[in-house]
Amino acid sequence: MLIHYKCPNCGDDMAFDSESGALSCSSCGRQDNIEQFSDDYIKNVFTEEDAKEYHCENCGAVVITDNDTTATSCSFCGAGVVLGDRLTGKLAPGKVIPFTISKDQARAAFKKWCKNGRLTPKGFMTADRIKNITGMYVPFWxxxxxxxxxxxxxxxxxxxxxxxxxxxxxxxxxxxxxxxxxxxxxVPVDASEKMNDEIMDKLEPYHYNDLKTFKTPYLAGYLAEKYNYDDxxxxxxxxxxxxxxxxxxxxxxxxxxxxxxxxxxxxxxxxxxxxYVLFPVWMVYYDYDRQEHTFAMNGQTGKIVGKPPISPKKVATWFGGIAASSFIIIKLLAFIVSGVIW
Known part of the structure; x- marks a missing residue:
């Protein structure tokens, strides 16, 4: 079952809006309270397969996903869709923390973060090589x-x-x-085999006062995965x-x-x-020096985790500055003690 949200007013696509917390239509501006949506969207039982084929109700194109995906976008028309039959029974999350940071806000925050790198190359600090920013819900227990x-x-x-x-x-x-x-x-533990455990741990903490009872509209417009490991x-x-x-x-x-x-x-x-909960994560893919660097951002707090490239020249300058400062301090101490400058 492919869940696709259409605007009752104009028929355009609807997606979750992180600023208002509502299911929003970008064309006519209609906003619907997600808490009013019925759980009747989740009906079927998912059977494990390596891949599964769905038909987009927006354009009729075939959507093919791997068996971990629970929300995605149609690669032809771009409509955000939720794979409802992968969110049933024991695969249905109990809670979700919705995105509170929009894609534009995530991009701006990442650029600001890059500029603060004291030991990163100057070309990296410009943050003008962002290849893609993807919002996804990561499964946690x-x-x-x-x-x-x-x-x-x-x-x-x-x-x-x-x-x-x-x-x-x-x-x-x-x-x-x-x-x-x-x-x-x-105590949170990520349940996806695709995500790096160390990176997911460093994205903590999440603020649990924003936990919502799971509703499929929260996933509209984002990627999401089901858990690979149970509790x-x-x-x-x-x-x-x-x-x-x-x-x-x-x-x-x-x-x-x-x-x-x-x-x-x-x-x-x-x-x-x-x-079983879903936490919001922005994945940032950055091209620099012919390599792709991957960073993760907490979609609720904005905390960024990742290993930026290091500039050998800046490192040498930094250590040189420390050594010079230490030398000056030693000479001053020697002068204070003996009154003699070397």
Whole structure:
């Protein structure tokens, strides 16, 4: 089933507008509240295939997608369409954070970001080689977790004091126990095998006050993918993601000792709840020096992640400046101490 939104007023295509948060027609200006749209758009059950063929109701052209795509555009007429049969049952997202940054705003923000690169080549900083900017919804699972931690360690308190002509060192040994109950709320993990996990992690945080109950019109005009990994498959990764927080929290409860040695620690983490959500991401493709550089922008906050090219000349100048500054400081210190300049 190919869901295509037509304007009831003029018959032109409608798409989600990030500024108004409504389903909007660019021709006549009509705007419809997405919350009033019925879930009846989602009817069929999707069966796994390597590719699937749909017919665009706007121009009649054939739309072919891979089996991960849930929203796309017709390559002939450009109409934004949603593949409703890939959003049913367990493939239906529970929540979505809509785009709040438009394509024009994303382009302007990226150009500004490029100009701030102190060590990037001058040609890159002009940001005039943007090849394409694509808005897409990336599948995530957000978890509510409970970690029960049992910790056993050995603590020392060392005190040194002087009495008469003697210096004494007093060492006291303690058994350290902790029994901690931790709750983690809405920990996100991306569920697409196509997206780089490190980049998706760095796009955080998302502000969950903008979470909306999923409606297919939010996807109109954007690309979107279904998840490749379910919440059970990603559970080991979310446990790994919170492990550093658990360790730091346990350490924060053990104070007042000169040193602590861990003897045993047991962490049992359970999944209390997991929700399938879609988060907005702008993918920016930039041509520079005969190479394509890919950057990602949080479609809600505008945070940009990616590795820009580095200018060897600027790096050399920067390090040279540090070395020169250090040399001057050393000479000034020498003059202050000895009154002699080298």
């Amino acid at each position: 957000i978890y509510d977790l409970n970690s029960k931690v049992k910790y056993e360690g050995a603590g020392k308190k060392v005190r040194t004091y002087t009495r008469g002509d003697y210096i004494y060192t007093e060492t006291k040994h303690y058994d350290v126990y902790r029994d901690i109950d931790l709750y983690h709320v809405r 059970n498959e990603l559970f080991p990764r979310v446990k790994s993601k919170i492990s550093s927080f658990v360790d730091s929290y346990v350490r924060s409860t053990i104070t007042g000792y000169s040193s602590v040695t861990k003897k045993h620690e047991q962490i049992n983490t359970n999944n209390l709840n997991s929700t």
